[in-house]
Amino acid sequence: MSLFRLMGQDLAVDLGAAGTRIYSRGRGIVLDEPSIVTCDTRTGKIVSYGADRPAGGDDASGPAGGTRAVRPVGGSDALDREFTQRLLKHFLRKVHAHPYARPRVVMAVPDDSTATDRRDVQDLAFEADARQIYLVRHALAAALGAGLPIGEPAGVMIIDIGHHTTRIAIVAGDRVLTTRSVRSGGAHVNGSIARLVERDHGLIVGDGDAEAAKHGLGTAWKPLDRQVTVRARVPETGHESRVTLTAQDLYEATSQPADVIVRAAISAMDGCPADLAADVATRGAVLVGGGSLVRGLGRRLRARLGVPVRRAERPRESVALGLGHCADDLALAARLHAVRR
Template identity: 40%
Template sequence: MSVRRLESMLPFLSRDLAIDLGTAATRIHVRGKGLMLNEPSLVAVDSETGQFVAFGAEAGRQRAGVVTVRPVRNGAIVEPDAARVMLRHFVHKVHGHPYARPRMTIAVPGGITAIERRVMVEAAYEAQARQIIFMEQPLAAALGAGLALGDPMAAIVVDVGSGTTDVAAVSMGRAVAVRSMRTGGEAMDAAIRLEVRRAHGIVIDDRTAETLKEQIGSACEPSAGRRMEVSGTHPRHGAPMSAMVSAECVHEALDPAVRAIVEAVREVLESCSPEIAADVARRGLLLTGGGALLSGLPRRLRRDLGIPVALVNRPQHTVALGLGMWAARN
C-alpha cells in the first residue's frame, strides 16, 4: 500500500507540526495535541567514529568520548548533517509513525538568507515533511502573544531568542516594519564570560555565565552589593579558580546588548506611519522569547522608550504556540 493511500486512510499520519527550531531549544506543537516537545537543540557525537549518538536532553548528559554540538546558531542551521538527523529524531519522537509525512510550519528569523532557508528546507524534507511553510518569528510570536490576525490596532512585538532578537510592528496580520539582530541570550552569555575574564582573570563556561545572568543579571541598575561566587579556570595554565562576581560586573556585560534592543525598537517605531505609531503608543510592546526573562528588561524598555511594555505568559513558548495556532487555521 502506498504512503499516500495510507495517509488518506489514517489522517493522523500526516498531522500538522509547528516547529520552532531555535538556537537553544527546539519546540514542536502537534495539531490537536498541543506542545509535545521542548528539548535542547543539541546533538551528541562520538569523538572517535563521528556518529550521532544522542539528541536533545539526552545529548546534554556528560559522557566519556562524546562531544556535543549545537546545529543551530543565530536562528540558522550551521551544522546541516547534525540538524537533519536531530530534526528527524524529534519529529519521529512526537509522531511515532514511520510512514508519517506531516505538513511542517517552521519559524524563521527576519534576517534569514536564501542559503540558510534552503538548508532548512533540506532538513525538513529529510525529516519526512510532506509540505513546508515558513512563518516569520515576529508574526508567530504576535499570534502566540494573543494578537488576532485581523486586529487593525498595531502593536510592537519583541522576540528575544537565544540566537536572535526580532522586532516587528504588526498590524492586520502582517509585519509592517521589521528589525532582526543576531543578538540574543547566547550573545549576552558570551559578553558575561568576557567581562568576568577581564575583571577577575578567570575563564568560566557557558552554563556559569547563564547562571550569573539569571541570578544576578539585570537590564536596569543592579542591586548594590549583590554578588555570586563562581568557579572556573586560569586563562593560561588552566588551574581551578574561583571568584566573587558582582551584579555590577554582570550588568556592565549585558548593557550593550540591552541598548541594542532598545535602539532596534526605536528604529522600528521611527519607520512606522503616524497612525501605527499612535496605536503602539496606546497598546505598547509585547515582550516574548526566553531572553525576555532577563530581570528588569520590561522596565528598561518602558523607561527608555516611553511606551507600555507587557511580558507575555510563558515567553519561551510563544513562537511555537503562535505557529500551532496559525497551522490550525490554514
C-alpha cells in the same frame, strides 16, 4: 496502528538556535529540548541529539568525555545544515514514535525572508519527512502565541529576544511592516559575563556557568545588593576555581546587549509611518523569546522607548504556541502562508 498515526499528526515546530519546541495539534507542546547535536570528538560521528546527552556535558561550547556539543541551527556551513536536518528529523520521529509517519508541519520563516530562505526551510521539513509544510512569518507566529489577535488592525511591536538574534517587527492585522534583526540575545549576555570574569579575575567561565549566573542574578535594570558564586577555570592549569560576582557586574554585562536591542527598537519606530508609530505608542511592544526573561529588560525598554512594554506569559514558547494555533486551524495557516507580497 491507526491511519491517523501513520499519516502523522499536524505539528508546529519552532526550530530555535538554543531550543526546539514542538506543538501537536489538539495536544499542546509535546517536546521542548535544546537544539544540540553531540558528536564524538575523535570520529565526528553524532552520538546523541537534544536533551539525550552524555553525563557531564552541560556546556555546549566545550568537550565532555570525548564528545563535543554543537548548536547547528542558524549556522552557515554545510555541516550545520546537515546537523540541523538530522536534528529536526530526530525530533519529529521522537514525537511520532513511528519511523514512517509523514506529518503536516507548520514552521516559521524570517519576517524579511527571501524566496531562497523559504525554500531552505521547506526543504528542511521535506527532508525530515513532512508531507506538507506551511510557512508562517515569525512575527505573526510570535504575536499569535503571545495572545494578540491577528485581525487587530492597529500596529503593535513584537520583540523576540532569542539566542544570537533579536527580531523586531511592527505587526498590523496580518501584515508585518517594519522589521529589524540584530545580533543580540541570550548568548551575547553569557559571552559578556565570561569576558567580564576574564578581564577582572583572569579566569575562564564556560557558557553553562555564565548562563546559570545570568538566571540567578542577571538584570537589565537597577541591580539588587546581592552576589552569586560562579564556577570558573584557571587558564594556565585548567584547575577549577570559583569567583564571586555582584549583581552590578551582571548588570554591566547585560547592558551592552540590551542597548543593541533598545537601539534597534527605536530605529524600527523611527522607520515606520507616523500612523503606525502612533499605534505603537498606544499598544506598545510585546517581548517574547527566552532572552526576554532577563530581569528588568522590559523596564529598560519601557524607559528608553517611552511606550508600554509587556512580556508574553510564556515567552520561550510563544512562537511555538502561535505556530500551534496555525496547526490547530490549517485554514489560518494557509491564509498566513508566507509568500512574497
